[in-house]
Amino acid sequence: MIDSQSISIPTISSANALPILKVLTAQRSLLAGMAAMHNQLGDIFEISFPGFAAIVLTGSTFAREVLVTSRQQFEWRNDRDPVTGLLRHGVLVEDGHFHDTLRGYMEPTLRRSKVGEYLPAMLGWTDEVISKWGNGSVQDMLVEMRRLALLILMDTLFAVDMSADLPRLWGPILRILSYISPGLWLMKPELPRFGYQKSINEMDEYLFSLIRERRLNDPRAGDLLSELVCRQDMTDDLIRDQLLTMLIAGHDTSTALLSWALYLLAAHPDDMTLVQQEVDQILGEKLPSLEEINQLHYLDQVVKEALRLYPPIHVGNRLARADLALQGCPVPRGRRIMVSYYLTHRDQKVWQEADRFQPQRFDRSSPHEQPPFSYLPFGGGPRNCIGAAFAQVEAKAILARILQTFDLELAAPQVKIRMGATLEPQPGVLIKVRRRNGSHVVNEQVGVSA
Numbered sequence: 001m002i003d004s005q006s007i008s009i010p011t012i013s014s015a016n017a018l019p020i021l022k023v024l025t026a027q028r029s030l031l032a033g034m035a036a037m038h039n040q041l042g043d044i045f046e047i048s049f050p051g052f053a054a055i056v057l058t059g060s061t062f063a064r065e066v067l068v069t070s071r072q073q074f075e076w077r078n079d080r081d082p083v084t085g086l087l088r089h090g091v092l093v094e095d096g097h098f099h100d101t102l103r104g105y106m107e108p109t110l111r112r113s114k115v116g117e118y119l120p121a122m123l124g125w126t127d128e129v130i131s132k133w134g135n136g137s138v139q140d141m142l143v144e145m146r147r148l149a150l151l152i153l154m155d156t157l158f159a160v161d162m163s164a165d166l167p168r169l170w171g172p173i174l175r176i177l178s179y180i181s182p183g184l185w186l187m188k189p190e191l192p193r194f195g196y197q198k199s200i201n202e203m204d205e206y207l208f209s210l211i212r213e214r215r216l217n218d219p220r221a222g223d224l225l226s227e228l229v230c231r232q233d234m235t236d237d238l239i240r241d242q243l244l245t246m247l248i249a250g251h252d253t254s255t256a257l258l259s260w261a262l263y264l265l266a267a268h269p270d271d272m273t274l275v276q277q278e279v280d281q282i283l284g285e286k287l288p289s290l291e292e293i294n295q296l297h298y299l300d301q302v303v304k305e306a307l308r309l310y311p312p313i314h315v316g317n318r319l320a321r322a323d324l325a326l327q328g329c330p331v332p333r334g335r336r337i338m339v340s341y342y343l344t345h346r347d348q349k350v351w352q353e354a355d356r357f358q359p360q361r362f363d364r365s366s367p368h369e370q371p372p373f374s375y376l377p378f379g380g381g382p383r384n385c386i387g388a389a390f391a392q393v394e395a396k397a398i399l400a401r402i403l404q405t406f407d408l409e410l411a412a413p414q415v416k417i418r419m420g421a422t423l424e425p426q427p428g429v430l431i432k433v434r435r436r437n438g439s440h441v442v443n444e445q446v447g448v449s450a
């Protein structure tokens with residue numbers, strides 16, 4: 001509800017700066033700084049630097065207001081952001097009727113009922129990637145899961161085998177992710193950004209060649225690329241924008257989720273054992289069906305908890321369409337609004353021992369139910385994640401297959417949270433993989449710093 005009473009929005013002042021600055025200097029992390037500001041200033045606060053101002057919102061009341069009840073007051077598209085420059089007219093950065101039309105074109109291929117059809121490809125690519133892991137070798141899961149997520153996404157949604165092109169496109173994809181990651185451009189968007197255009201051109205060339213080929217050859221009914229190509233109103237440029245949107249939004253998030261989940265499992269051997277017992281009991285050594293994946297309840301809780309602790313998309317960014325008020329606080333037109341999914345997921349008012357990995361909190365029989373909109377890994381309302389069903393089936397299929405095959409042991413226990421295009425484990429997740437039958441190695445020396 002928009003309230004007309006006026007209360008000013010708390011921000012850093014000489015009275016409260018010290019504890020926040022202490023955290024910022026000790027941890028040198030924006031995320032830790034935001035958590036300190038939340039502690040000091042509450043569920044609504046303003047960050048303001050020369051050239052940059054944003055209102056940060058935490059908790060279910062604000063989330064519901066921005067994402068659902070007052071959503072018409074906010075827009076997504078921000079022409080100062082590189083993500084808009086990159087995705088141009090992609091569904092992620094469009095608003096209003098055009099957004100709804102694009103979303104309507106893409107939704108059928110990502111429906112829950114459709115996702116089961118993608119399972120064989122998800123499992124096939126998983127086996128292809130993990131078959132290369134030697135017994136006792138150390139794998140960087142951030143790299144391996146990115147490779148896997150890209151191969152799966154391209155095959156299932158675009159009916160394209162990307163394996164031959166992936167080595168040459170790997171560099172451009174990483175450059176593009178760095179282009180849209182937070183940086184100096186937030187304060188100085190007018191500064192030219194050198195060194196990215198070549199990578200964008202390389203990706204464009206690849207995507208346009210896929211569109212051309214599909215127009216020439218019989219489109220395979222059912223996949224997203226064919227669906228888009230068959231639509232009269234979709235030009236090559238518009239299709240390119242949707243393909244790049246899906247490629248970036250659909251693989252970088254899954255990469256982050258999978259690498260965090262593997263990190264958490266390797267760091268918590270008791271939970272890994274519980275998942276392995278469940279997987280052994282329900283699947284044995286065979287490939288899972290969708291029905292069996294849905295029976296892996298503990299694995300489901302692990303995935304949900306990984307998404308709570310490390311939501312790959314940690315904020316929902318919006319702009320105020322007009323002067324408005326949020327719970328009585330005035331917000332000027334054009335102000336950037338950030339609904340913090342990360343802070344909401346770690347809000348001590350809602351989550352007991354919020355910073356601890358406790359998959360059981362998502363046990364459906366648990367008495368502690370969280371209020372709606374306090375758990376938002378896929379956002380909320382009509383602009384929630386279009387790939388949420390896809391991502392959850394994919395994550396559980398991949399993790400089940402890995403845990404059927406390997407025991408995991410952390411090879412480098414300390415990781416940091418990096419605020420890139422998604423929240424990523426930095427410098428990566430190094431895990432020693434051992435073919436099953438060996439005993440689990442307990443490593444107490446683990447920790448993540450924000």
Ligand code: HEM
Nearest residue numbers: 092249250253254257313316377378379383385386387391
């Ligand atoms: C673990 C995996 C994923 C996570 C955590 C995730 C998270 C999110 C979140 C939080 C949003 C809403 C952002 C906002 O509030 O502004 C979103 C939107 C979106 N996601 Fe995902 N996502 C994931 C996987 C995927 C996949 C697999 C696809 C595509 C196949 C995808 C495509 C999109 C698109 C196109 C949007 C924009 C929807 C719209 O504006 O209507 N995502 N995602």
